Amino acid sequence: MRGKLWIRFAPFLSKRYVSTCRNFSMSPSSSGSVIQPWLFVGLGNPGEKYQSTRHNVGFDMIDAFAESQGISMTTLHFKALFGEGMIDGVPVLLAKPQTYINLSGESAGPLAAYYKLPLHRVLVAYDDTDLPCGVLRLQPKGGYGRHNGLKSVIYNFRKNREFGRLRIGIGRPPGQMDPKAFVLQKFNKTGRERIDSAIKEGADILKMVVTKGLTEAARLANVEQKYKHLVSHDEQF
Numbered sequence: 001m002r003g004k005l006w007i008r009f010a011p012f013l014s015k016r017y018v019s020t021c022r023n024f025s026m027s028p029s030s031s032g033s034v035i036q037p038w039l040f041v042g043l044g045n046p047g048e049k050y051q052s053t054r055h056n057v058g059f060d061m062i063d064a065f066a067e068s069q070g071i072s073m074t075t076l077h078f079k080a081l082f083g084e085g086m087i088d089g090v091p092v093l094l095a096k097p098q099t100y101i102n103l104s105g106e107s108a109g110p111l112a113a114y115y116k117l118p119l120h121r122v123l124v125a126y127d128d129t130d131l132p133c134g135v136l137r138l139q140p141k142g143g144y145g146r147h148n149g150l151k152s153v154i155y156n157f158r159k160n161r162e163f164g165r166l167r168i169g170i171g172r173p174p175g176q177m178d179p180k181a182f183v184l185q186k187f188n189k190t191g192r193e194r195i196d197s198a199i200k201e202g203a204d205i206l207k208m209v210v211t212k213g214l215t216e217a218a219r220l221a222n223v224e225q226k227y228k229h230l231v232s233h234d235e236q237f
Contacts, residue, residue, distance in 0.1 A: 036121050037091035038210055040065065041080075041108045043126040043149040046098040054127055054170040055183040057195060058149075059096050061125040061168060065203040066094055078114065079107040087210045101149040109156025119157060123164035123209060125202070126150055127183060131169025134194030136202055136225050138209070138218040139165045146179070164214050166202060170195070201225075 044050065044059030052060075066073050071085035071094060080095040093115065097107035112122050120140070126147060131137060141162040144150035154161055171191070173182035187195055208217040 035090055037093050037115060037117065039093045039095065039112060039115065039117055039122045040206060041095045041097065041104070041111070041122065041124045041153070043101050043104050043124065043147075043153075044096060045101050046096075050184070052186050052192075053184050054187065055101060056127075057168045057170060057199070058124070058126040060195070060199050061166065061202045061206075062094050062096050064199045065206045068203045069207070078111045080111065082111075087207060090210050092210060103152055104149040105152035105154070105156030108153045112157065119160055119163040120214070122157075123166060123206070123214070124150065124153055125166040125168060125206075127170045128167040129170055129172050129179065129183070131167055131171075132228075133169055133171035133187075133191050134198040135169035135228050136198055136205065136221065137165075137167040137169075138205060138214070138221045139167065140214050140218065141165075164209070166205065168195075168198060168202065 040062060042058035042060070042062030044056035045053070050056050063073065065071075066083050066085075069085050069087060069092070071083040071092070073081050073083040073094060073096065075082045076098070078095075079099050080097045082096075083094040085092050085094075093111070095107065095111055097104040099106050108122075108124065112119065126149060128137070128145070128147070130145060142165055143161060144154055150165075153163075157163065170183070170187075173179050186192075205217060205221045208220065212220075
């Protein structure tokens, strides 16, 4: 098992990471099992045109987490900007699919399959109009709501929905505004401040997922987020 896992990872890992893996992640734990990597996938649209828009907060979350952990996101791997690192002896894989958001599963699916990851070791970060702007929710599974990017991920996970989600609230469109137009707009000043604060909190939450596990991280994080920003869903950000 150990040898097969190492062979699968080695061609895509940096020399620094390979050295670290030899010492930590590819060694059996005290229970004799191999430590499985986490795969964190952020959803968004590639290109300068879409930077800082509501639909790209999943990308923003992965970027913030990568920066906080010193992980480079410069490799193109399975249609995604890809990075890898170690957190407390646990391998972490980061991906930002470059397929455009509605086809995100074409990257996330093959990535999870290539590394033979069970879906409980996969987490997807994405924008959610059902949460107030700047509010986060961490969940072990669920549906896709109205999010076509998440729908694509589920489809490419063979319709299995039991993977982690970090939902990033962006608020609802004001009035009769087309939701498709809303998610492709940038935040106003107040919304940007709330999202920037949430992104920093989210980076800490992702680290907690690695160190404490998804269930415990969700218990701790969701309590703190429960009463955050008690505002109307109709308030425009």
